[in-house]
Amino acid sequence: MALVEVNEPVSKSQTYSRKQKSLGLLCTNFLKLYNREDVHLIGLDNAASLLGVERRRIYDIVNVLESIGVLARKAKNQYSWKGFKGIPRALKELKEEGLREGFIAHQYHAIRDAKVSDDDGDDYDDDDDERGLNPNSSSQPDRSNSSSASKTLGASKSDNRREKSLGLLTQNFVKLFVCSNVELISLEEAARILLGDGQHASIMRTKVRRLYDIANVLSSMHLIEKIHHPETRKPAFRWLGLKFADVAATSVDFNESKKRVFGTEITNTSYKRNKVEPVEKNMYPKLNMHVKDETLENEVQMNMLDQDMNQSSKSYRFGPFAPNSMPKPKAIAPEGSRIRKVHDFESLADIYCPQYQNQENVLSIHSVSLNPFTHYPLLSDILSEVDMLVGLSREVLRTIYFSKSTTIA
């Protein structure tokens, strides 16, 4: 509330807002939800419902997060959480791999624009054009299974698919930064570099689209940052690396005042793009359930007690917001009136859509004040722990969250 600021007529009434549903925001919320040491497994279904998005979107972020080492696929529909601590390793490998492949080397000719490199005169300059630097697979060279001669150009359908995957693209994009000293790259350039040179416009367009997706999640993690080129005015991305990433993800961005950290923004909530949801619809079904919130309550206690202290590396914890400085937020005064309080769900809601109170249009549930972070740690514990056990409450949450959009049909 207090921190709301420009850039949004505060109550643009409730029109569809693309920003509220950006991948970056989703990623931010995803991290808020799972970025804890005691989280181990993450179920995609659960994540999707908790975050209030379609499964498809989860795949998007999960794929890039995995390629960065934050997640690791465990099984179908299931990922293990590695956390930010998994990034260094991943980056290191990407760097080595990238250098080894040597693909990053020459292409920077495209990037050199007048100034930029004021420093060192060194440089690589091997220019043996190698068009498709796009080296096929990267990680495990084991494709094992192409029945017959897969030779070099096997392109066994699946490989082809892998080649175009968001994950691999993410890695290559990252290599671009990590394997060179270039610090500013526009997505257009990146696409050009990662693809061959003479690519058809449509191919480029698609690639750039994907890069936007990737950039959004990387931005939300503060691994990169969007800025405008000094002269060109053209938008480009700068590599930030881990210096901010970790902290950024853990803390609450109080400085959300700025414009918008590119891939970061308001809560994602539903409101279909086209469907001109006519006026009001008294949603908020009367979920008559009280899903055992005490169960949760207990869980909290438990976790509270053995709050992990094995945070070896980081001395940093919940950052700025001190968990218990606040009185029980609980009681919310339903602003509208039609909102029915749902005890703990209100708190839960904050986890998914913290900080951005500026857009009360949706989920009026927490439009009120209550400090969203007061509960954060605890609830997260719960969530991660009962990831799949709460199938029930999950449904509830879903109901509350989507009641708006979901096909009333």
Next chain:
DNA sequence: GAATCCCGCCACATG
């Protein structure tokens, strides 16, 4: 007008 990038159809992969 250009830059962004959400949305969800639908082809593949897997179980």
Next chain:
DNA sequence: CATGTGGCGGGATTC
């Protein structure tokens, strides 16, 4: 064959 994945690009939003 059902369900899980996730390319892809039309076109709505933002800038």
